[in-house]
Amino acid sequence: MTALLVSLQRDLRLAARRRSxxxxxLAFFVVVVSLFPLGIGPEAQLLQRIAPGVIWVAALLATLLGLPRLFAADHADGTLEQMALSPQPLVLLVAGKVMAHWLLCGLPLVLLAPLLGMQFNLDGGSQQVLVLALLLGTPVLSLIGAVGAALxxxxRGGGALLALLLLPLYVPTLVFGTGAVESYAAGLDATPQLSLLGALLIVALVFTPWATAAALRIALE
Structure with missing residues (x-):
């Protein structure tokens, strides 16, 4: 656990030096979500219906935007090779980096979602379900994205290839995340979709750090 915390703290300190x-x-997420009410108009029912999909797609793309930089800097300066050769498990070091990525890119999206949901006339209950779904789903996006970033x-042209690899894998998270809010808005129980998101998170936590570490070792050979 010490290795995980050290990796987490290191990436957070580096991010503090590269705040831009x-x-x-975050700016991409806010701008994309805010453009839809301006372009569609003030029709409340239409905005409420498209809100979950718009916010989730914007969160997915904003997460994808930061993934190419997850390992690139460490690979360029040789830090990644030192991590692979260190006595600390590479899996824990990778988990720390992924956790830092979620804290910097995923958690702010969760916190901003209620404010942006007000632009779509979402009621308080729908906003709570949206936040809970994002809280469960955005870590899945970071964990799966780390595997793609390592691969x-x-x-050359890794950014485009990364998008092609990850977008199909993100579909279940997107469907269950939007479905939870839509079910609540329709007067149904959102628990099944949230439970499936929780199951996806557990599976991703168990398997993706190992897959990411294996992909990094292949990339370093």
């Missing part, structure tokens, strides 16, 4: 990179993803590390 973090703010780019495309050092590949």
């Amino acid at each position: 990179e973090v703010m780019t993803s 495309t590390l050092g590949v």
Whole structure:
């Protein structure tokens, strides 16, 4: 656990020195979500119906925007090789980096979602379900994205390839996340969709750090 915390603290300190990179993803999320009410108009029912999909797609794209930088800097300066050769488990070091990515890119999206939901006339209950769904789903996006970032590390045109690899894998999280809010808005129970998001999170927590570490070792060979 010490290795995980050290990796987490290191990435957070580095991000504090490169705040513009973090703010780019947040600004992208806010701008994309805010453009839809302006472009569609003030029709309340239509805005409420499209709100979950718009916010979730924007969160997915904002998360994807920061993934190419997850391992790139460490790979460029040789830090990644030192991590692979260190006596500390690479899986824990990778888990710390993914956790830092979620704290910087995922958690702010969760916190901003209620404010942006007000633009779509979402009621308080729908906003609570939206926040809970994002809280369960955005870590899944970061964990799966880390595997894709490791697989495309050092590949020319890796950003486009990363999007092609990850977007199909993100579909279940997107469907269950939007479905939870839509079910609540329709007067149904959102628990099944939230439970499926929780199951996806557990599976991702168990398997993706190992897959990411294996992909990094392949990329370093």
